[in-house]
Amino acid sequence: MLTRSVANDVLTVGKELRTLADEFIPREYQDYYIHEMQKLLRKNDNEFTIVIDEYQPQLNTADEMFKAVETYLGTKVNESCIRKVNVCKNKETLAVTMNVNEEIIDDFDGVQVKWRSTTEQPGLRCYELTFHNKHRFKILESYLPYILERSDAIKAEESGLKLHMIHDGYPEPKTIILDNPMTFKTLAIEPELKKTIIEDLNNFKNGKGYYRRIGKAWKRGYLIYGPSGTGKSSLIAAMANYLNYDIYDMDLTKVDSDSQLKNIMLKTPSKSILVFEDFDQLQNPIVDDTTGKLSPKKTFSRLLNFMDGIWSCCREEQIFVFTTKCIDKLDPTLLRPGRMDMHIHLSHCTFSAFKQLAFNYLELEDHKLFERIKELLQSANATPAEVAGELMKYTTNSTLLLERLIAYLDNKS
Numbered sequence: 001m002l003t004r005s006v007a008n009d010v011l012t013v014g015k016e017l018r019t020l021a022d023e024f025i026p027r028e029y030q031d032y033y034i035h036e037m038q039k040l041l042r043k044n045d046n047e048f049t050i051v052i053d054e055y056q057p058q059l060n061t062a063d064e065m066f067k068a069v070e071t072y073l074g075t076k077v078n079e080s081c082i083r084k085v086n087v088c089k090n091k092e093t094l095a096v097t098m099n100v101n102e103e104i105i106d107d108f109d110g111v112q113v114k115w116r117s118t119t120e121q122p123g124l125r126c127y128e129l130t131f132h133n134k135h136r137f138k139i140l141e142s143y144l145p146y147i148l149e150r151s152d153a154i155k156a157e158e159s160g161l162k163l164h165m166i167h168d169g170y171p172e173p174k175t176i177i178l179d180n181p182m183t184f185k186t187l188a189i190e191p192e193l194k195k196t197i198i199e200d201l202n203n204f205k206n207g208k209g210y211y212r213r214i215g216k217a218w219k220r221g222y223l224i225y226g227p228s229g230t231g232k233s234s235l236i237a238a239m240a241n242y243l244n245y246d247i248y249d250m251d252l253t254k255v256d257s258d259s260q261l262k263n264i265m266l267k268t269p270s271k272s273i274l275v276f277e278d279f280d281q282l283q284n285p286i287v288d289d290t291t292g293k294l295s296p297k298k299t300f301s302r303l304l305n306f307m308d309g310i311w312s313c314c315r316e317e318q319i320f321v322f323t324t325k326c327i328d329k330l331d332p333t334l335l336r337p338g339r340m341d342m343h344i345h346l347s348h349c350t351f352s353a354f355k356q357l358a359f360n361y362l363e364l365e366d367h368k369l370f371e372r373i374k375e376l377l378q379s380a381n382a383t384p385a386e387v388a389g390e391l392m393k394y395t396t397n398s399t400l401l402l403e404r405l406i407a408y409l410d411n412k413s
């Protein structure tokens with residue numbers, strides 16, 4: 001984002017007008033026009049314009065402020081204009097954007113400002129925000145932060161969880177709407193663990209001042225480990241729904257240079273969850289040192305450097321989640337204290353997890369067969385995915401479904 005006065009632009013226009021005046025306006029009227037033009041210049045000298053670009057070339061990424069402005073202005077419907085309407089997120093939501101050179105007047109706490117959508121270079125848009133110079137402090141200190149807040153709130157209202165898949169082959173992340181309704185309410189894990197995770201997320205979300213005070217980047221790393229089907233992905237979806245953050249599925253398998261890694265990481269915005277699934281597979285080297293390219297092992301160490309180093313400060317409010325089915329396979333450097341803020345172990349289905357699933361799928365809080373299921377779960381080592389699978393089998397007869405589950409667990413014990 002950069003600031004500039006529009007006075008220069010007006011001066012240039014002024015010179016051109018004088019040439020035109022010489023050519024077309026009779027001598028006796030020229031003084032009148034020049035006087036009017038001077039008034040215009042004086043007026044514009046008092047104006048201040050802030051330019052918010054769509055793209056930050058130095059960071060190779062879209063500008064956060066630009067996106068916030070776009071979201072915010074989309075809600076400022078001006079009926080006199082023809083607008084572009086984009087379908088976005090869930091089907092009920094339409095995003096309205098300004099046309100190029102269109103203007104919108106906004107009022108903030110009694111201060112009138114003018115927004116103009118324009119293009120700095122072909123294909124690269126920007127917004128110009130113009131207001132009286134004397135309100136500069138208020139605009140910078142209050143109005144722009146207000147827009148960031150409003151845009152977060154608007155996004156939250158429109159919320160649809162999105163999954164962005166990132167790998168180095170794509171110029172931009174591939175995005176799909178993730179229709180995953182998993183929340184902490186429906187997630188079947190031990191209640192104590194659930195409570196701890198929610199508290200941790202709350203502290204993180206409200207921790208801007210804390211992270212600043214201790215001089216650490218505002219980020220949090222979670223290592224989620226457990227066998228397949230224990231709910232690692234479900235937990236990530238619940239976290240994303242809870243925080244209203246998008247998920248970035250980080251595919252680093254093809255990354256073989258420092259700059260590629262940097263490019264990928266810079267495509268992720270604040271308020272996002274970066275997921276590195278089956279992380280142990282990335283670190284296990286398929287070494288090809290003869291080519292001189294980074295092996296996955298080196299990529300792993302780069303990633304650790306990245307997390308610790310200067311690049312980790314580029315974005316704020318990001319959560320890193322690493323998952324693995326087997327914690328023993330992980331490089332001990334990743335487990336070192338201070339590297340991951342929280343280790344979360346998801347295991348086989350416990351009785352309390354089962355009760356949550358029975359409530360989710362059958363709307364049952366209790367049943368005479370629960371006691372038998374409790375006994376069997378202790379030895380069956382069934383995952384929540386297996387239990388959920390049994391409870392979903394084409395019948396609405398709850399007793400029949402529970403009996404089938406008992407038979408399944410019996411068979412596994």
Ligand SMILES: Nc1ncnc2c1ncn2[C@@H]1O[C@H](COP(=O)(O)OP(=O)(O)OP(=O)(O)O)[C@@H](O)[C@H]1O
Nearest residue numbers: 187188189227228229230231232233234384385388
């Ligand atoms: N803890 C859980 N609570 C609620 N549902 C669960 C839970 N665990 C698994 N499930 C159900 O099982 C399905 C698969 O689980 P999920 O993908 O979250 O497991 P995972 O541990 O990530 O597995 P993988 O390691 O194979 O990716 C989910 O879509 C959900 O329906």
